[in-house]
Amino acid sequence: GDSVTQMEGPVTLSEEAFLTINCTYTATGYPSLFWYVQYPGEGLQLLLKATKADDKGSNKGFEATYRKETTSFHWEKGSVQVSDSAVYFCALRLRDNYGQNFVFGPGTRLSVLP
Amino acid sequence: GAGVSQSPSNKVTEKGKDVELRCDPISGHTALYWYRQSLGQGLEFLIYFQGNSAPDKSGLPSDRFSAERTGGSVSTLTIQRTQQEDSAVYLCASSFWELANYGYTFGSGTRLTVV
Numbered sequence: 721g722d723s724v725t726q727m728e729g730p731v732t733l734s735e736e737a738f739l740t741i742n743c744t745y746t747a748t749g750y751p752s753l754f755w756y757v758q759y760p761g762e763g764l765q766l767l768l769k770a771t772k773a774d775d776k777g778s779n780k781g782f783e784a785t786y787r788k789e790t791t792s793f794h795w796e797k798g799s800v801q802v803s804d805s806a807v808y809f810c811a812l813r814l815r816d817n818y819g820q821n822f823v824f825g826p827g828t829r830l831s832v833l834p
Numbered sequence: 835g836a837g838v839s840q841s842p843s844n845k846v847t848e849k850g851k852d853v854e855l856r857c858d859p860i861s862g863h864t865a866l867y868w869y870r871q872s873l874g875q876g877l878e879f880l881i882y883f884q885g886n887s888a889p890d891k892s893g894l895p896s897d898r899f900s901a902e903r904t905g906g907s908v909s910t911l912t913i914q915r916t917q918q919e920d921s922a923v924y925l926c927a928s929s930f931w932e933l934a935n936y937g938y939t940f941g942s943g944t945r946l947t948v949v
Contacts, residue, residue, distance in 0.1 A: 754937055756940075761942075762942055763838075763840075763925060763940040763941050763942040763943050764877075764925065764927075764940040765940070766937040766938075766939070769937055809876070809877065822867075822877075822879070822938070824869075824876050824877040825876060826876040827876050827877075
Protein backbone atom coordinates (compact mmCIF):
# COMPACT_ATOMS: atom_id res chain seq x y z
CA GLY A 721 0.00 0.00 0.00
CA ASP A 722 0.88 3.65 -0.13
CA SER A 723 3.16 4.86 2.64
CA VAL A 724 5.38 7.69 3.75
CA THR A 725 8.59 7.30 5.69
CA GLN A 726 10.36 10.13 7.45
CA MET A 727 12.96 10.54 10.15
CA GLU A 728 11.06 10.65 13.41
CA GLY A 729 13.44 12.55 15.59
CA PRO A 730 13.37 14.36 17.85
CA VAL A 731 15.85 16.53 16.02
CA THR A 732 17.53 19.13 18.20
CA LEU A 733 19.93 21.71 16.91
CA SER A 734 21.03 25.29 17.38
CA GLU A 735 19.58 28.36 15.76
CA GLU A 736 20.97 29.28 12.34
CA ALA A 737 22.03 25.72 11.58
CA PHE A 738 21.36 24.16 8.20
CA LEU A 739 18.86 21.31 8.30
CA THR A 740 17.45 18.66 6.00
CA ILE A 741 14.49 16.49 7.00
CA ASN A 742 14.08 13.40 4.87
CA CYS A 743 10.89 11.98 3.43
CA THR A 744 10.49 9.04 1.09
CA TYR A 745 7.32 7.50 -0.20
CA THR A 746 5.82 4.41 -1.76
CA ALA A 747 2.80 4.92 -3.96
CA THR A 748 0.78 2.82 -6.37
CA GLY A 749 0.09 5.83 -8.54
CA TYR A 750 1.49 9.27 -9.21
CA PRO A 751 1.15 11.28 -6.01
CA SER A 752 1.21 14.90 -5.07
CA LEU A 753 3.56 15.48 -2.14
CA PHE A 754 3.22 17.79 0.83
CA TRP A 755 4.83 18.96 3.99
CA TYR A 756 2.57 20.06 6.81
CA VAL A 757 3.81 21.76 9.98
CA GLN A 758 2.19 21.61 13.39
CA TYR A 759 3.29 24.25 15.87
CA PRO A 760 2.76 23.52 19.57
CA GLY A 761 -0.91 23.58 20.45
CA GLU A 762 -2.06 24.27 16.91
CA GLY A 763 -3.49 22.37 13.98
CA LEU A 764 -1.64 21.40 10.83
CA GLN A 765 -0.66 24.03 8.33
CA LEU A 766 0.35 23.41 4.75
CA LEU A 767 4.03 24.31 4.38
CA LEU A 768 5.13 22.95 1.01
CA LYS A 769 3.56 21.16 -1.89
CA ALA A 770 4.61 19.71 -5.23
CA THR A 771 2.28 18.09 -7.72
CA LYS A 772 4.72 16.65 -10.25
CA ALA A 773 8.28 15.45 -10.62
CA ASP A 774 10.99 18.10 -10.31
CA ASP A 775 8.54 20.62 -8.83
CA LYS A 776 10.10 22.65 -6.05
CA GLY A 777 7.99 23.80 -3.15
CA SER A 778 9.23 26.90 -1.40
CA ASN A 779 7.85 28.76 1.62
CA LYS A 780 9.28 30.72 4.57
CA GLY A 781 12.83 29.70 3.70
CA PHE A 782 11.94 26.01 3.43
CA GLU A 783 12.49 24.22 0.15
CA ALA A 784 11.69 20.71 -1.05
CA THR A 785 12.03 19.15 -4.48
CA TYR A 786 9.88 16.30 -5.76
CA ARG A 787 12.35 13.61 -6.81
CA LYS A 788 10.53 10.87 -8.65
CA GLU A 789 13.69 8.86 -9.30
CA THR A 790 14.41 8.56 -5.59
CA THR A 791 10.74 8.79 -4.50
CA SER A 792 11.65 11.54 -2.09
CA PHE A 793 10.55 15.00 -0.96
CA HIS A 794 13.18 16.08 1.55
CA TRP A 795 12.95 19.62 2.88
CA GLU A 796 15.86 21.83 3.75
CA LYS A 797 16.37 25.20 5.34
CA GLY A 798 19.58 27.14 5.32
CA SER A 799 19.19 28.77 8.72
CA VAL A 800 16.64 27.40 11.17
CA GLN A 801 15.09 29.63 13.80
CA VAL A 802 13.68 28.95 17.24
CA SER A 803 10.25 29.66 15.77
CA ASP A 804 10.67 26.67 13.45
CA SER A 805 10.33 24.32 16.42
CA ALA A 806 7.37 22.14 15.51
CA VAL A 807 6.38 18.74 14.21
CA TYR A 808 6.71 18.32 10.46
CA PHE A 809 4.55 15.80 8.59
CA CYS A 810 5.30 14.58 5.11
CA ALA A 811 2.25 13.41 3.17
CA LEU A 812 1.18 12.14 -0.19
CA ARG A 813 -2.09 12.17 -2.05
CA LEU A 814 -2.73 10.25 -5.22
CA ARG A 815 -3.72 12.51 -8.06
CA ASP A 816 -7.15 12.31 -9.60
CA ASN A 817 -8.39 10.08 -6.84
CA TYR A 818 -10.59 12.45 -4.98
CA GLY A 819 -11.83 9.87 -2.58
CA GLN A 820 -8.37 9.05 -1.40
CA ASN A 821 -7.33 10.58 1.84
CA PHE A 822 -3.84 11.81 2.51
CA VAL A 823 -1.24 9.33 3.66
CA PHE A 824 0.85 10.95 6.36
CA GLY A 825 4.26 10.07 7.68
CA PRO A 826 4.74 9.73 11.45
CA GLY A 827 6.01 13.28 11.86
CA THR A 828 9.44 14.69 12.72
CA ARG A 829 9.72 16.72 15.88
CA LEU A 830 12.17 19.59 15.56
CA SER A 831 13.52 21.59 18.48
CA VAL A 832 15.68 24.61 17.70
CA LEU A 833 17.67 25.99 20.60
CA PRO A 834 18.64 29.67 20.89
CA GLY B 835 -15.65 31.38 7.96
CA ALA B 836 -12.02 32.24 7.41
CA GLY B 837 -10.72 28.89 8.61
CA VAL B 838 -11.79 25.47 9.79
CA SER B 839 -13.29 25.78 13.25
CA GLN B 840 -13.51 22.92 15.71
CA SER B 841 -15.28 22.79 19.03
CA PRO B 842 -14.72 22.25 21.81
CA SER B 843 -10.97 22.83 21.78
CA ASN B 844 -10.61 20.66 24.86
CA LYS B 845 -12.90 18.01 26.27
CA VAL B 846 -12.43 15.89 29.38
CA THR B 847 -14.95 13.13 29.81
CA GLU B 848 -15.48 10.14 32.01
CA LYS B 849 -15.01 6.67 30.62
CA GLY B 850 -18.27 5.33 29.28
CA LYS B 851 -19.79 8.72 28.43
CA ASP B 852 -20.67 9.80 24.89
CA VAL B 853 -19.00 12.83 23.31
CA GLU B 854 -19.70 14.93 20.23
CA LEU B 855 -17.00 16.82 18.40
CA ARG B 856 -17.96 19.52 15.95
CA CYS B 857 -16.26 20.77 12.80
CA ASP B 858 -17.21 23.88 10.83
CA PRO B 859 -15.36 23.75 7.50
CA ILE B 860 -14.44 26.68 5.34
CA SER B 861 -17.54 27.97 3.62
CA GLY B 862 -18.02 26.29 0.25
CA HIS B 863 -15.58 23.46 0.85
CA THR B 864 -17.25 20.31 -0.37
CA ALA B 865 -14.81 17.80 1.09
CA LEU B 866 -14.39 17.29 4.82
CA TYR B 867 -11.99 14.92 6.57
CA TRP B 868 -11.54 13.69 10.13
CA TYR B 869 -8.18 12.51 11.48
CA ARG B 870 -7.01 11.38 14.89
CA GLN B 871 -3.63 12.15 16.37
CA SER B 872 -2.75 10.09 19.41
CA LEU B 873 0.06 11.12 21.76
CA GLY B 874 3.37 10.54 20.06
CA GLN B 875 1.69 9.05 17.02
CA GLY B 876 1.13 10.22 13.50
CA LEU B 877 -2.16 11.04 11.89
CA GLU B 878 -4.78 8.35 11.57
CA PHE B 879 -7.46 8.82 8.93
CA LEU B 880 -10.99 8.29 10.22
CA ILE B 881 -13.53 9.33 7.61
CA TYR B 882 -14.17 11.76 4.79
CA PHE B 883 -17.29 13.38 3.41
CA GLN B 884 -18.06 14.41 -0.12
CA GLY B 885 -20.97 16.74 0.40
CA ASN B 886 -23.14 15.01 2.97
CA SER B 887 -22.20 11.47 2.08
CA ALA B 888 -19.36 9.40 3.46
CA PRO B 889 -18.31 6.84 0.86
CA ASP B 890 -15.55 5.39 3.00
CA LYS B 891 -16.12 4.63 6.67
CA SER B 892 -13.39 2.02 6.91
CA GLY B 893 -11.10 4.24 8.94
CA LEU B 894 -13.43 4.47 11.91
CA PRO B 895 -11.73 2.41 14.64
CA SER B 896 -14.87 0.78 16.02
CA ASP B 897 -18.66 0.89 15.85
CA ARG B 898 -18.61 3.29 18.79
CA PHE B 899 -17.48 5.96 16.33
CA SER B 900 -19.88 7.63 13.93
CA ALA B 901 -19.93 10.84 11.96
CA GLU B 902 -22.43 12.83 10.01
CA ARG B 903 -22.50 15.96 7.96
CA THR B 904 -25.56 18.05 7.31
CA GLY B 905 -26.25 20.71 4.73
CA GLY B 906 -22.88 20.08 3.15
CA SER B 907 -21.34 22.07 5.97
CA VAL B 908 -21.02 21.24 9.66
CA SER B 909 -19.86 17.76 10.65
CA THR B 910 -20.18 15.99 13.97
CA LEU B 911 -18.00 13.10 15.10
CA THR B 912 -19.65 11.10 17.88
CA ILE B 913 -17.88 8.66 20.14
CA GLN B 914 -20.14 6.49 22.25
CA ARG B 915 -19.12 4.81 25.49
CA THR B 916 -15.71 6.45 25.42
CA GLN B 917 -12.66 4.47 26.41
CA GLN B 918 -9.28 5.69 27.60
CA GLU B 919 -7.67 4.69 24.32
CA ASP B 920 -9.93 7.22 22.60
CA SER B 921 -7.89 10.01 24.19
CA ALA B 922 -6.32 11.92 21.32
CA VAL B 923 -6.48 15.12 19.32
CA TYR B 924 -9.20 14.91 16.70
CA LEU B 925 -8.45 17.02 13.65
CA CYS B 926 -10.84 18.12 10.96
CA ALA B 927 -9.82 19.36 7.53
CA SER B 928 -11.67 20.63 4.49
CA SER B 929 -11.04 21.48 0.87
CA PHE B 930 -12.79 22.13 -2.39
CA TRP B 931 -13.30 18.66 -3.80
CA GLU B 932 -11.66 19.41 -7.12
CA LEU B 933 -8.73 21.15 -5.43
CA ALA B 934 -7.98 18.47 -2.86
CA ASN B 935 -4.79 17.63 -4.71
CA TYR B 936 -3.47 21.00 -3.61
CA GLY B 937 -3.84 20.45 0.09
CA TYR B 938 -6.37 20.61 2.88
CA THR B 939 -6.96 23.28 5.49
CA PHE B 940 -6.90 21.86 8.99
CA GLY B 941 -8.63 23.06 12.11
CA SER B 942 -6.83 23.38 15.43
CA GLY B 943 -8.32 20.16 16.71
CA THR B 944 -10.24 18.96 19.73
CA ARG B 945 -8.13 17.47 22.48
CA LEU B 946 -10.16 14.66 24.03
CA THR B 947 -9.12 13.20 27.37
CA VAL B 948 -11.00 10.22 28.73
CA VAL B 949 -10.49 9.71 32.46
